[in-house]
Amino acid sequence: MNPLTLVKRTQKINSTEAALGISDEASWHAKYKESAYIFIGGIPFDLTEGDLLAVFSQYGEVVDINLVRDKSTGKSKGFAFLAYEDQRSTILAVGNLF
Numbered sequence: 001m002n003p004l005t006l007v008k009r010t011q012k013i014n015s016t017e018a019a020l021g022i023s024d025e026a027s028w029h030a031k032y033k034e035s036a037y038i039f040i041g042g043i044p045f046d047l048t049e050g051d052l053l054a055v056f057s058q059y060g061e062v063v064d065i066n067l068v069r070d071k072s073t074g075k076s077k078g079f080a081f082l083a084y085e086d087q088r089s090t091i092l093a094v095g096n097l098f
Contacts, residue, residue, distance in 0.1 A: 036087040041079045056082055060089020
C-alpha cells in the first residue's frame with residue numbers, strides 16, 4: 001500500500017476519534033504509551049536498517065532495530081521491531097507514521 005494512503009487513513013482515524021470524543025485510554029494510541037518498542041510491518045524488502053533509522057530517528061533516539069531477515073538468504077522478511085530510548089518517542093512515531 002502506498003505510504004501516503006496509510007498516512008491519510010491514520011489522519012482520518014485520528015480525526016474521527018477526536019470528533020467522537022474517544023478517550024485517550026480507548027484510542028489506538030493507548031497500546032503504545034507504556035512501551036518503547038514498536039512493530040513495523042509491510043516494509044519494502046529492499047529497505048535496510050539505515051533506511052529505517054533515517055525515518056524513525058526523526059521522532060527520537062533509536063536504540064535498537066531488528067529488521068527480520070530470512071536465515072538462509074539474508075533477505076528482509078518485510079517487518080521489523082524498533083526501540084526508542086524514551087517511550088514518548090514511540091507515541092510520536094506511531095501518531096505521525098501509522
